[in-house]
Amino acid sequence: MTVLDETESLADEPADARGRVAELQAIRAEALRGPSDKATAAQHAKGKLTSRERIELLLDEGSFNEVEQLRRHRATGFGLEAKKPYTDGVITGWGTVEGRTVFVYAHDFRIFGGALGEAHATKIHKIMDMAIAAGAPLVSLNDGAGARIQEGVSALAGYGGIFQRNTRASGVIPQISVMLGPCAGGAAYSPALTDFVFMVRETSQMFITGPDVVKAVTGEEITQNGLGGADVHAETSGVAHFAYDDEETCIAEVRYLLSMLPQNNRENPPTTESEDPADRRSDVLLDLVPADGSRPYDMTKVIEELVDDGDYLEVHERWARNIICALARLDGQVVGIVANQPQALAGVLDIEASEKAARFVQMCDAFNIPIVTLLDVPGFLPGVDQEHGGIIRHGAKLLYAYCNATVPRISLILRKAYGGAYIVMDSQSIGADLTYAWPTNEIAVMGAEGAANVIFRRQIAEAEDPEAMRVRMVKEYKAELMHPYYAAERGLVDDVIDPVETREILIRSLAMLRTKHADLPSRKHGNPPQ
Numbered sequence: 001m002t003v004l005d006e007t008e009s010l011a012d013e014p015a016d017a018r019g020r021v022a023e024l025q026a027i028r029a030e031a032l033r034g035p036s037d038k039a040t041a042a043q044h045a046k047g048k049l050t051s052r053e054r055i056e057l058l059l060d061e062g063s064f065n066e067v068e069q070l071r072r073h074r075a076t077g078f079g080l081e082a083k084k085p086y087t088d089g090v091i092t093g094w095g096t097v098e099g100r101t102v103f104v105y106a107h108d109f110r111i112f113g114g115a116l117g118e119a120h121a122t123k124i125h126k127i128m129d130m131a132i133a134a135g136a137p138l139v140s141l142n143d144g145a146g147a148r149i150q151e152g153v154s155a156l157a158g159y160g161g162i163f164q165r166n167t168r169a170s171g172v173i174p175q176i177s178v179m180l181g182p183c184a185g186g187a188a189y190s191p192a193l194t195d196f197v198f199m200v201r202e203t204s205q206m207f208i209t210g211p212d213v214v215k216a217v218t219g220e221e222i223t224q225n226g227l228g229g230a231d232v233h234a235e236t237s238g239v240a241h242f243a244y245d246d247e248e249t250c251i252a253e254v255r256y257l258l259s260m261l262p263q264n265n266r267e268n269p270p271t272t273e274s275e276d277p278a279d280r281r282s283d284v285l286l287d288l289v290p291a292d293g294s295r296p297y298d299m300t301k302v303i304e305e306l307v308d309d310g311d312y313l314e315v316h317e318r319w320a321r322n323i324i325c326a327l328a329r330l331d332g333q334v335v336g337i338v339a340n341q342p343q344a345l346a347g348v349l350d351i352e353a354s355e356k357a358a359r360f361v362q363m364c365d366a367f368n369i370p371i372v373t374l375l376d377v378p379g380f381l382p383g384v385d386q387e388h389g390g391i392i393r394h395g396a397k398l399l400y401a402y403c404n405a406t407v408p409r410i411s412l413i414l415r416k417a418y419g420g421a422y423i424v425m426d427s428q429s430i431g432a433d434l435t436y437a438w439p440t441n442e443i444a445v446m447g448a449e450g451a452a453n454v455i456f457r458r459q460i461a462e463a464e465d466p467e468a469m470r471v472r473m474v475k476e477y478k479a480e481l482m483h484p485y486y487a488a489e490r491g492l493v494d495d496v497i498d499p500v501e502t503r504e505i506l507i508r509s510l511a512m513l514r515t516k517h518a519d520l521p522s523r524k525h526g527n528p529p530q
Contacts, residue, residue: 043109055093075117090105090106090116091104101134101136105124109143113145116146116147117154118158124162135264137258139258140175142178142204146185170193170195171265179240184206188207205224207227211227234316234318261334262369274331276309296342296343296346297342306506311329315327327369331510338360348377354395362401372506373432379420395420404526404528409433410432413437417442418445418446
């Protein structure tokens with residue numbers, strides 16, 4: 001540029017504050033508009049909202065405060081120097097959800113396909129640091145194509161900074177990842193480090209290596225959704241906690257989840273005024289749960305009857321269905337519920353159920369959410385696959401999580417509670433604050449039939465009528481060691497209660513435990529089973 005050109009350029013610049021403000025407004029309008037109407041139309045054509053539309057759905061109206069809106073990358077080469085859009089492909093800032101502060105970052109797929117570069121990563125690092133410092137939840141709206149290849153290793157280092165902050169924030173503030181587009185390679189590890197992962201069917205995918213690489217290495221042909229779609233991760237891998245059909249429903253459920261969580265680990269979850277009477281009797285419970293331990297029933301119906309207005313949010317609903325993990329309210333107080341589901345695998349504990357429940361218990365403990373455990377468990381799932389898959393190691397994860405939890409813990413035995421699974425599911429012996437049982441409970445080392453076959457093997461074999469002897473011995477074992485009051489007589493159960501009074505008893509017990517304080521031994525951290 002010549003001196004004359006510079007003079008002419010300076011002459012064109014605004015001469016006063018009003019001119020400067022007008023210039024600023026024009027720049028902001030460009031940043032808000034995005035790269036082009038064509039790019040926006042292409043995003044909508046895929047059934048996807050833009051990053052700003054998503055933020056508007058997530059946050060209270062008019063509450064968003066954007067950070068580094070005018071940030072641009074400084075990279076050169078491969079044509080990057082000629083393309084420097086504002087925001088650099090990620091929107092960052094804070095706002096409120098139901099009046100409480102929430103930090104957010106949202107990839108803008110219209111800019112570089114949402115790919116992460118150095119400036120892009122620095123913006124995310126900053127908003128994560130702000131969330132940790134302010135002690136407020138962080139929500140990421142993910143729709144990016146991974147690392148920006150043109151920026152090379154600088155982009156990869158940006159991911160490292162995100163992972164490090166995810167780990168530092170773990171158990172300190174709630175972290176929620178919302179998958180609204182592709183997430184491949186190392187980028188998938190950030191959501192995996194957060195507390196909750198939401199996905200939208202058809203439009204979001206997560207995988208380490210895509211279908212083309214899988215085909216090249218193994219010869220297997222598979223689609224993106226077949227490899228890492230929402231249903232795959234919600235049902236098979238357990239990576240996704242929630243899956244929805246559209247972005248609007250998904251983001252509405254994120255808002256609902258946030259309403260159940262505290263701002264950080266130093267606060268209790270928000271309480272609400274409940275119109276559901278605390279002393280409401282639940283006569284229907286007498287018919288919901290069959291006394292016959294071999295008959296299945298739907299544990300979700302029990303939960304609906306106990307919690308406020310029958311309303312709860314199930315986590316990992318479609319993965320490891322033999323155990324239920326849910327957030328709900330009892331008299332307006334948030335509780336975490338862990339319950340066996342007799343409709344699936346008879347409610348046994350297996351590898352996946354143990355992992356699912358362990359992570360949920362850890363989350364509740366981290367964020368001061370009391371835990372109510374509903375037991376109807378016949379034991380651990382037997383089988384070569386389970387043993388070789390490490391059921392001992394994985395079952396120990398749930399045991400460790402309960403033993404390590406310092407929040408209020410109440411367990412209720414509805415029916416069966418057999419063997420090691422009974423101990424693992426927050427029995428009194430591993431630290432439950434209160435343990436109740438219904439009159440239908442059967443607490444034992446194993447079922448009466450199996451126990452009688454072991455203990456009275458010789459008598460049964462030598463009897464003139466072995467089957468009649470076996471029936472007699474089963475009946476004798478039940479009468480001696482499996483009657484509903486055996487555990488209560490030995491102080492292993494605090495009380496045997498009328499099922500219709502369960503809601504009231506749980507609420508009174510939680511109110512008493514609200515000021516519970518428990519200290520763990522001084523240590524850097526434990527070494528939980530992996």
